[in-house]
Amino acid sequence: MSFDEIIDKYKDAIFRMVYVHIGDFHRSEDITQEIFIRIYRSLSKFRGDSSIYTWIYRISINTIRTYAKKDRTIADTLSVDHMEDIPDDAWDEEKLVEGLQNSSVISLIQRLPDKYKEVLVLYYYQDLKVEDICSVLNEPSGTIKSKLHRGRNMLKEMLLKEGVSNG
Amino acid sequence: MDRFDKELKNKLNAELKDIVLSEEAIVKIKEQLRRDKSFGFKDASANFLNYEIKIPCSACIAGIALAVLLGISSFTVTDKDIVSFMNRNIIKITDYWEEVR
Numbered sequence: 004m005s006f007d008e009i010i011d012k013y014k015d016a017i018f019r020m021v022y023v024h025i026g027d028f029h030r031s032e033d034i035t036q037e038i039f040i041r042i043y044r045s046l047s048k049f050r051g052d053s054s055i056y057t058w059i060y061r062i063s064i065n066t067i068r069t070y071a072k073k074d075r076t077i078a079d080t081l082s083v084d085h086m087e088d089i090p091d092d093a094w095d096e097e098k099l100v101e102g103l104q105n106s107s108v109i110s111l112i113q114r115l116p117d118k119y120k121e122v123l124v125l126y127y128y129q130d131l132k133v134e135d136i137c138s139v140l141n142e143p144s145g146t147i148k149s150k151l152h153r154g155r156n157m158l159k160e161m162l163l164k165e166g167v168s169n170g
Numbered sequence: 171m172d173r174f175d176k177e178l179k180n181k182l183n184a185e186l187k188d189i190v191l192s193e194e195a196i197v198k199i200k201e202q203l204r205r206d207k208s209f210g211f212k213d214a215s216a217n218f219l220n221y222e223i224k225i226p227c228s229a230c231i232a233g234i235a236l237a238v239l240l241g242i243s244s245f246t247v248t249d250k251d252i253v254s255f256m257n258r259n260i261i262k263i264t265d266y267w268e269e270v271r
Contacts, residue, residue: 010199018191032195039199043206100177108182127179128186158178 006043009059014039016129017063023124024067026113038066057138060129064121064139071117094159102162111161119154126151 004012017038021031042062049058112120125131125139136147 006203007200010196014191014196014199015189018195019186019189022189023186028189032191035191036195036199036202040202040206043203094174096172096174099174103174103177103181107185108178109185112182127175127182130179155175155178159174 004055006046009042009055010039013056013059017059019128020060020063020124021067023109023112023128024071024117024120030070034066034070037070038063041066053138054135057131057135060125060131060139061141067121068117095163099159099162102165106162106165111158111165114161115154115157119150119157122147122150123154123158 014035018031018035021034021038022028025031025034042059045062049055053061112123115123121140122136125136126133131139133144133147133151137144140147
């Protein structure tokens with residue numbers, strides 16, 4: 004695969020991932036450019052230990068982390084401290100789905116702390132399996148599953164508070 | 171995946187569908203890469219060492235200046251050098267005349 008093909012295949016996926024983290028369109032474009040340059044410069048170091056897409060997402064996440072703190076236009080508004088560990092079957096699914104339809108999911112995810120945002124975007128948007136996310140973030144599957152569970156619950160909490168009332 | 175997961179995935183994908191990288195940004199990326207492709211010593215050595223070299227310019231200048239200084243000083247002929255040279259040759263000449271005699 005030539006590098007132009009890599010750009011064509013991953014440009015929007017990477018840009019969208021950056022946008023969810025940063026929130027500013029033009030800054031996200033600059034960071035996407037930086038990601039592709041980093042990918043290009045590290046291409047000779049790729050040894051095929053992992054699949055190319057997990058390697059590309061790993062570089063993307065690391066670059067996003069470098070810029071996220073200083074460039075982000077949205078502040079994390081939620082903390083896990085106040086979260087109760089609600090079991091999955093205790094949520095009212097109808098209300099949650101109604102909330103999803105009435106809300107902007109991007110803005111809700113943007114308000115999550117980075118560690119949950121990363122996992123949710125990789126899982127729900129990039130469609131990666133838990134094992135692939137482990138490889139991208141270099142974390143054990145237990146940690147990823149826990150982040151996924153907590154991030155999802157935080158999202159559900161926001162949906163019930165805001166999504167339903169907006170509708 | 172339960173119903174909520176599926177709905178969340180669909181909604182997120184639908185919202186992100188309209189967010190695309192502009193043509194200008196793609197051109198900028200390709201131009202930058204073209205510039206990056208131009209072969210240079212730094213890139214070659216970085217590839218060879220498998221490590222990105224980051225040496226400040228001032229350190230390079232100081233290093234070159236030091237090397238030049240050491241090079242020049244090693245070729246400077248001091249009084250001591252002349253005396254030892256002469257002594258060595260006088261001994262050789264003396265030995266030669268003694269042999270002739």
